[in-house]
Amino acid sequence: MKAKIFITTYAVILSTMFAITSTSIPISFGLKMIEEKQKSVANGLIAINGLSLGLQKGQVFGLLGPNGAGKTTTINVLSYDPFLDAPPRGETYIGGINLMENPKRVFPYLGLLPQFDVLWTDITTLDNIYVFAKIKGLSNQQTLAASDALITRLELQTHKNKRLDALSGGNRKRASVVVTFLTTPRCVLIDEPSSGIDPIGRRKLMELIHERKHNATMILTTHSMEEAENLCSKVGIMMNGELQCYNTCLAIKNKYGSGFRLEIDLLKDKIKSSSDLHMVIDKITKFLKEKCNSKCYLSNHVGIKLLYLFPPINQMLPYLFELLEKEKSKLLINEYSISQPTLDQVFNSLCKKNSTANNSQP
CATH class of the missing domain: 3.40.50.300 (P-loop containing nucleotide triphosphate hydrolases)
Incomplete structure (x- = not known):
């Protein structure tokens, strides 16, 4: 009370x-x-x-x-x-x-x-x-x-x-x-x-x-x-x-995003050794640079999962989809996805640039 x-x-x-x-x-x-x-x-x-x-x-x-x-x-x-x-x-x-x-x-x-x-x-x-x-x-x-x-x-x-x-x-x-x-x-x-x-x-x-x-x-x-x-x-x-x-x-x-991302998952049963994997990666990288954009590059790969980054050219997307659908079996691609950078990735990129700029100041 x-x-x-x-x-x-x-x-x-x-x-x-x-x-x-x-x-x-x-x-x-x-x-x-x-x-x-x-x-x-x-x-x-x-x-x-x-x-x-x-x-x-x-x-x-x-x-x-x-x-x-x-x-x-x-x-x-x-x-x-x-x-x-x-x-x-x-x-x-x-x-x-x-x-x-x-x-x-x-x-x-x-x-x-x-x-x-x-x-x-x-x-x-x-x-x-x-x-x-x-x-x-x-x-x-x-x-x-x-x-x-x-x-x-x-x-x-x-x-x-x-x-x-x-x-x-x-x-x-x-x-x-x-x-x-x-x-x-x-x-x-x-x-x-x-x-x-x-x-x-x-x-x-x-x-x-x-x-x-x-x-x-x-x-x-x-x-x-x-x-x-x-x-x-x-x-x-x-x-x-x-x-x-x-x-x-x-x-x-x-x-502020870095274009778009192409994630590729390769056919596991077609790759028998690490040398086969490197040959396939080199083939896909060369194919993408010649047919799509010379500025694209392999950002990361873990096993048979590959990540390529492309500059921000949206007009390329329909052509890229069509090209990958036609050539995916020759390139030993099981599946792929194309996405825009997430807000989280953009945020981390800006934080990294800001940190680098601060560290470079006397």
């Missing part, structure tokens, strides 16, 4: 501090950052350097990058984190409101799913939900309706009356998702949503984001290229605090 009274009192105090009310939503909603810079006092490095972007309602923007690129710092700036090493320089507008000048006006429209949960571990899942519902200004009836629907959807029914410290990391993350989407936030910041969640929970979270994205502007950071391609209308790759590229996944793969 004392715990319940404490939670209720604490929720009322927090809701008063943040002054969240049911003010009207701006007609035109989106997010804009203008020349945002954030310096880390601890090591003197620029964590975010000249980041400028504009996002509209209904858009999911995926922020990709290696560890230390500045993704989480960007989320912290956008959520007005009071524990940043130094105040950011620049302007951020959420729903037309300047975040740095009027953060309390922005809070009612903001939803945040941090990388690490910020829930209280010594109270139950439902108690945590109740506290944050009060902070968001929900009535008891609204809290019950919204939380029951989300708890059922994320399969937390058996854990809702357990203390947070008794839950696994994945179930804690699900509880944080419930807190984030209790209301209908117009700007949602999601920091590595799938970290620590099992495949079923990840799928349910992706479905929830797909459902809610139409009435919100969303930014998510992730290391999962599959997640970025499935969820994001546009992505940006961030390195050393700077945005290196910004476009759709397909446009980025077309611009």
Whole structure:
């Protein structure tokens, strides 16, 4: 009973501090950052350097990058984190409101799913939900309706009356998702949503984001290229605090990808020795260079599996398919596939180039 009274009192105090009310939503909603810079006092490095972007309602923007690129710092700036090493320089507008000048006006429209949960571990899942519902200004009836629907959807029914410290990391993350989407936030910041969640929970979270994205502007950071391609209308790759590229996944793969890949699986029963294998590889390589493109090359081979890389010449594809179908038996080809470089391969290539450039600097 004392715990319940404490939670209720604490929720009322927090809701008063943040002054969240049911003010009207701006007609035109989106997010804009203008020349945002954030310096880390601890090591003197620029964590975010000249980041400028504009996002509209209904858009999911995926922020990709290696560890230390500045993704989480960007989320912290956008959520007005009071524990940043130094105040950011620049302007951020959420729903037309300047975040740095009027953060309390922005809070009612903001939803945040941090990388690490910020829930209280010594109270139950439902108690945590109740506290944050009060902070968001929900009535008891609204809290019950919204939380029951989300708890059922994320399969937390058996854990809702357990203390947070008794839950696994994945179930804690699900509880944080419930807190984030209790209301209908117009700007949602999601920091590595799938970290620590099992495949079923990840799928349910992706479905929830797909459902809610139409009435919100969303930014998510992730290391999962599959997640970025499935969820994001546009992505940006961030390195050393700077945005290196910004476009759709397909446009980025077309611009930064290395053409297309030809994977070949040879007829195993026709190759009796390693010398036979090398002869077949040389024959296929010569054939492809003469008939298709002199710039193609054998990138890798493991046993009877070969990988050739071609420059980005899309007009060649129909001719290549026709040629391989005609000559596959002569070349001892069992099966083959042609594909575009994946976003993961493009990301790794950009990271490698950036690392090489940094190492070459004096």
